[in-house]
Amino acid sequence: MNSPGSRPASSPPADPAPVPGAGATLTAGPVGKPPAGRTGTDPLSRLRRLADLRNLSLVGVLAVLIAVGGFTKPDEFLSTDNLQLVLTQASVIGVVTVGMTFVIISGGIDLSVGAMVALASVWATTLATQDYGLGGILLCAVLVGLGCGLVNGVLIAYGGMVPFIATLAMLASARGLAVQISDGRTQVVTVDPVLDLGLPDSYVLGIPPLVIIFAAVTVLGWLVLNRTTFGRRTVAIGGNAEAARLAGIDVKRQRLTLYLLSGLCCGVAAFMLVVLTGSGQSTNGNLYELDAIAAAIIGGTLLSGGRGTITGSVLGVLVFTTITNLFALNNLQSDVQQIAKGAIIVAAVLVQKGRSTP
Amino acid sequence: MRFPQSSSPTSRRSLLLGTAAAGALFAAGCTSNENNDSDENSKQAANTANDKPGKAVTIGFAGPQADHGWLNAINEQAKRRAKEYKDVTLEITEGSNDTAQQIGQIETLINKKVDVLVILPADGKALTQVGLKAMRAGIPVVNLDRVFASPQAYRCWIGGDNYGMGFNAGQYIGEQLKGKKNAKVIELAGIDNLELTRQRTEGFNDALKNYPNIKKVGRQSAEFTVESGQSKMAQLLQAHSDFDALWNHDDDQGVGAERAIKQAGRDDFLMVGGAGAKHAMDAIKAGNTVLKATVLYPPTMAASAIDLARALGQGKGVGGLAELEIPASLTLYSAVVTKDNVDEYLPTGFS
Numbered sequence: 187m188n189s190p191g192s193r194p195a196s197s198p199p200a201d202p203a204p205v206p207g208a209g210a211t212l213t214a215g216p217v218g219k220p221p222a223g224r225t226g227t228d229p230l231s232r233l234r235r236l237a238d239l240r241n242l243s244l245v246g247v248l249a250v251l252i253a254v255g256g257f258t259k260p261d262e263f264l265s266t267d268n269l270q271l272v273l274t275q276a277s278v279i280g281v282v283t284v285g286m287t288f289v290i291i292s293g294g295i296d297l298s299v300g301a302m303v304a305l306a307s308v309w310a311t312t313l314a315t316q317d318y319g320l321g322g323i324l325l326c327a328v329l330v331g332l333g334c335g336l337v338n339g340v341l342i343a344y345g346g347m348v349p350f351i352a353t354l355a356m357l358a359s360a361r362g363l364a365v366q367i368s369d370g371r372t373q374v375v376t377v378d379p380v381l382d383l384g385l386p387d388s389y390v391l392g393i394p395p396l397v398i399i400f401a402a403v404t405v406l407g408w409l410v411l412n413r414t415t416f417g418r419r420t421v422a423i424g425g426n427a428e429a430a431r432l433a434g435i436d437v438k439r440q441r442l443t444l445y446l447l448s449g450l451c452c453g454v455a456a457f458m459l460v461v462l463t464g465s466g467q468s469t470n471g472n473l474y475e476l477d478a479i480a481a482a483i484i485g486g487t488l489l490s491g492g493r494g495t496i497t498g499s500v501l502g503v504l505v506f507t508t509i510t511n512l513f514a515l516n517n518l519q520s521d522v523q524q525i526a527k528g529a530i531i532v533a534a535v536l537v538q539k540g541r542s543t544p
Numbered sequence: 545m546r547f548p549q550s551s552s553p554t555s556r557r558s559l560l561l562g563t564a565a566a567g568a569l570f571a572a573g574c575t576s577n578e579n580n581d582s583d584e585n586s587k588q589a590a591n592t593a594n595d596k597p598g599k600a601v602t603i604g605f606a607g608p609q610a611d612h613g614w615l616n617a618i619n620e621q622a623k624r625r626a627k628e629y630k631d632v633t634l635e636i637t638e639g640s641n642d643t644a645q646q647i648g649q650i651e652t653l654i655n656k657k658v659d660v661l662v663i664l665p666a667d668g669k670a671l672t673q674v675g676l677k678a679m680r681a682g683i684p685v686v687n688l689d690r691v692f693a694s695p696q697a698y699r700c701w702i703g704g705d706n707y708g709m710g711f712n713a714g715q716y717i718g719e720q721l722k723g724k725k726n727a728k729v730i731e732l733a734g735i736d737n738l739e740l741t742r743q744r745t746e747g748f749n750d751a752l753k754n755y756p757n758i759k760k761v762g763r764q765s766a767e768f769t770v771e772s773g774q775s776k777m778a779q780l781l782q783a784h785s786d787f788d789a790l791w792n793h794d795d796d797q798g799v800g801a802e803r804a805i806k807q808a809g810r811d812d813f814l815m816v817g818g819a820g821a822k823h824a825m826d827a828i829k830a831g832n833t834v835l836k837a838t839v840l841y842p843p844t845m846a847a848s849a850i851d852l853a854r855a856l857g858q859g860k861g862v863g864g865l866a867e868l869e870i871p872a873s874l875t876l877y878s879a880v881v882t883k884d885n886v887d888e889y890l891p892t893g894f895s
Contacts, residue, residue, distance in 0.1 A: 259783070267808070268782045275775060365609065370616030371895055372770055372799050374823060384807055462774060464803045467796075468611045469769040514779030517762050520736065 243537060244485065244501040247530070251508045259515045268511065270394055276507040277400035278303075278458045279477050280500060284407040285451030286478040287499040289444050291411070293424040293491025294349040296448045298338060298356035299478055303471030305360040306330040306456030311373040311466030320379040323460060328453040334360055335449015339442035357475070364468035373466040383461045396458050403454065408496040420444060424491030480527070481506060484534035505530065601857030602633045603850060604653035606646060607664040607688070609639040612768055613796045614819050617843035617894030618664060618688075625847035632854055643670045650674045654681050660853040663698075664688040664846070668739075672697045684856050688849045690740070695872075699856060702849050702874040704841040706743035709878040710791075713816050713839045714751025716880045717789045720814060720836075721758055728787040730762035730780055732773070732801055734794050741765065744793055744818070761787060766797045773800030781808045789814050795821035795838060802827070805834060820881060822893030829886045837882045843894055845876055 255263035262268055282299050289296045309315070310327035318325075334356060341352040375381060382388050383395050390398060411417035419440050422430040431437045452471075459470055483489060484505065485498025506527060513523045603626065610616040619639065626634035635658050637649035646666055651674065653661060661678050665671035668690040675697030678685050687698035721727040731748060734741040745763075752758050762784050766772035773796070780790075781804060792798045795817045805815070817824045817838035824838045852870050855861065861868045881889045 262782055262785070265782075271778055271782055275778070365611050370610035370612065370619075372613055372796055374799060384803070386807065386809060459771065462803070463770045463800045465770050465799050467770045469767075470771050472767070472769065472771070510775075511779060511782070514764055514776070515783045517764075517783065519763075520765055 241486065241495065241498050241501060244498065244505060244534075247505055248501065248508065251505065251512060255508070255512045255515070258512075262515050263512070266392065268515075270389075270392070270397070272504075272507050272511050273397045273400070274394050274462070275511070276503050277394075277396040278455050278462065279474060279481070279507075280400045280503045281403045281451050281455040281458065282471075282474050283478040283481045283499045283503050284403050284496060285448035286475075287482045287485070287487055287494055287496055288407070288411065288420055289349075289448050290479070290482050290487050290489060291424045291491060291494040292420045292441065292444050293427060294342065294441065294444065295353065295479070295489075296338065296445065297350065297353040297475045298334065298360060299448065299452050300471035300474035301357045301360035301364070302331055302334045302449055302452035303456045303459060303474055304364040304468050305334065305367075306453045307460050307466040307470045308364040308368045308373065308468055309466075310456060311375050311460055312367065313373075316375065316377050319377050320383075323375070323377060323380055324457050327457040327460065328450065331449040331451070331453020331456060332446060333449070334452070335446040336442075338449065339445030342445060343438040343441035361468065364470075368466065368468050370468065375460060375464050375466070380461055381464050384464065396461060399454065399458060403451065404496060404500050411496055416440075416443070421492060424488075424493070426492075477506065480531050484531055502534075595863075597629075597631045598858045598860070600631050600633070601660060601854050602635060602658045603853045603857065604650075604656070604658035604661045604683075605634055605636045605663075605850075606650050606653060606661070607637075607639050608646070608666040609641045611641075613821055613894055614794075614841070614843055615639070618846040620894075621843050621846035622662065622850055625850040629850075629854060631858075632850070634850075641666045643667055646671060647674045650678065654678050654683060658683060659857040660684050660686065662686045662688055662846075662849045662853050665690050665692070669693045684853075686849050686853045686856065688846060700852055700870055700872055700874070702845055702852060703876065704845060705875050705878050706740040706841075707747040708875075709818060709839045709841055710744035710747025710749075711751045712747075712878050712880050713791045713818065713837075714748040715754070716837055716839075716882075717791060717814070717816060718751060718755035718758060721788050722755070724788060725757055727755075727758045727789070728761045728784070729758055729789040729791065730784055730787050731760060731764075732777055732780065732790065732792040732797070733763060733765040734768050734797070736765040741793065748791060758788075766794075766801075768794050768797050770797060770800040770803075773797030774804045775800070777801035777804035778808065781805065781810055787813055789816065790834075791816045791818070793818045795819045795824040798824060798835070802833060802835065810834070816880075820889065820893055822890070822895040825881060825886050825890050825893040828881060828883055829890070831883055837880050840877075840879045840881060840889065840892075842876055842892060844892060848874070 282303065286296055286299060306327040309330045310323045315322045315326045338353055338356055341347045342349050345352070388395055411420065419430065419435050422433070422435060423437050423440055427437055456470070460466055481502035482494065482499045485495065485500070485502035487494030487499060509526055509530070510523055513526070605622055607619060608615055610619050623634065623636065626632045635653060635656060637653065640646045640649065643666060650661065650663060650671070654677065661683050663671065663675065663685055672693040675685050675687065675692045676694065679697060679699070684699040685697065687701045689703035691701055691703065692698055717729055729752070731745065733745055749760070752760060762780055764776040764780050766776040773792070777800065790813055792801050792815060796819070798817045798821070811834055813834060814836045815834040817835055818841060820838055820840040820842060824835060827833045827835045828837060852862070855870050862870050865871070879889070
């Protein structure tokens with residue numbers, strides 16, 4: 187299977203293009219409603235993009251949270267152990283959110299991410315796959331993720347189903363299948379190389395392997411979205427699918443690939459969760475769909491599609507994870523955490539709304 | 545693709561025997577000692593209610609979705625026990641955590657005119673009405689574990705002792721830390737919006753009051769899942785760099801909690817689990833982790849509920865008791881399983 191980065195790089199001019207030269211047009215400039223500041227490579231627009239106010243405000247929120255943490259629990263919060271913990275806890279949902287961001291930018295939605303994580307983690311930890319060791323578990327998780335993504339993609343792109351409904355159906359059936367395969371049990375992993383990945387001995391320069399995977403997925407996601415034709419097409423069909431189609435983009439194939447990408451991310455996340463918990467359970471990934479959507483939204487991704495950034499989504503994930511950590515350190519209960527989470531979503535969306543209406 | 549098989553045939557068999565033994569303890573509440581000379585004493589004892597085949601009884605069983613080790617064990621126990629009786633037919637509905645759906649399933653069982661209903665409601669309060677409906681339709685209800693809001697909604701209640709579970713965990717920890725000044729404990733609770741979690745915490749707090757040298761310094765609630773157990777425990781370990789004991793409400797989330805403890809490289813405290821999963825008992829027996837005990841919340845209650853339902857359907861009392869009718873309620877005991885007695889309880893451990 188190609189990595190998310192390699193596929194689009196090889197494809198741009200090869201697309202079936204009813205309009206001659208459409209491929210070239212696409213690489214030169216976006217179609218549909220181009221978001222401001224995304225057009226060229228001139229230094230000014232790049233600077234504008236880097237200094238995206240929306241992300242800056244999230245960085246600000248994060249800075250405030252870190253300050254609060256440093257003030258209330260100076261010894262615990264700013265310790266290396268705790269930073270490792272926050273990043274590790276962000277990594278699983280972070281990888282899911284990167285996939286989700288692509289889907290939302292294209293104007294779709296994937297409600298099945300949590301269920302796909304559950305199914306992939308359960309399937310990857312059956313005794314049959316455990317016989318094949320680390321490679322078997324990883325491969326199985328990724329294949330199950332891709333398989334679910336394929337079903338979603340075909341239903342939506344070629345079956346004409348609304349993404350909300352198709353992925354809702356996947357949510358229900360994948361979770362049910364996960365319960366069935368696991369027989370309702372917690373499947374404990376006994377493969378040492380998998381278990382070792384989650385232990386401090388395997389940290390590279392003090393960075394847990396899961397965080398490295400998260401960072402790699404983030405960088406890849408950013409490159410694909412901002413530096414490839416695939417990324418530009420994603421934005422284009424999210425902005426105006428009909429215009430994108432007229433400009434020669436194979437919208438159906440693009441949609442299919444996007445849901446495959448989301449499934450792939452879920453497969454990887456499921457593997458990470460198996461490493462983290464040392465087990466597979468059908469309740470894994472509970473409410474990931476909401477967490478991932480929320481992180482993408484407060485990161486500035488438009489739910490209607492056409493606009494969004496990977497950095498924003500990752501910052502969104504970090505904000506949520508830091509809040510959870512901060513509250514736990516101060517012994518506040520999860521109900522308070524949920525209220526705070528809700529408040530932050532509302533505040534972030536209000537700030538964005540205020541900026542977009544003159 | 546092979547599907548998971550978490551227990552070998554041998555352990556399944558021993559589980560079955562264990563079920564019978566535990567059934568003897570819990571179902572009858574009190575068994576006749578004269579059975580002991582028999583080879584099959586556990587088997588006979590299990591059937592104390594009235595082991596001779598009697599009137600055919602159809603028992604309807606409705607429980608929540610078995611996405612959790614303990615709930616899964618509940619279903620297994622009920623099915624296995626029903627199979628042991630030639631005169632019992634079990635009509636089992638698909639488990640659901642959705643209140644409306646579970647109500648629909650129970651109504652289907654009522655319409656099918658089963659003789660007795662065994663119901664483990666996902667939410668006892670929310671399902672009270674359908675319990676009442678069954679009772680009014682002349683179908684006696686055995687309410688399993690999560691209790692209905694009205695006693696009119698069931699003929700007999702059998703379940704675990706959540707308060708006692710917390711209390712016994714607290715007492716055990718108290719005894720272990722007796723000589724220690726300024727001892728600190730933390731609690732990893734279950735789902736906070738369930739009544740049972742509140743009761744467990746209340747019992748735990750009450751027990752700690754007996755030990756003024758101990759202070760509870762932290763509490764987080766997880767969701768009975770491995771993932772939440774890992775995540776919440778990791779946070780607790782960051783927040784408390786030093787404490788002496790941990791009580792975790794549930795062995796399923798304990799899989800995640802123990803993983804977080806290992807990842808943090810901590811072993812400077814003792815841990816007490818809850819429910820009685822096999823992996824927890826194995827760890828207690830091996831004695832090489834922080835887990836030193838688990839407080840039982842035995843899923844064998846489902847087998848006992850089938851016994852009671854059968855007795856109800858046949859209009860008999862429970863063997864070994866002087867009563868002509870089955871009791872109105874039965875509360876199981878939350879025993880503390882430690883290295884000393886783990887062999888006795890290991891067969892009841894669920895996976």
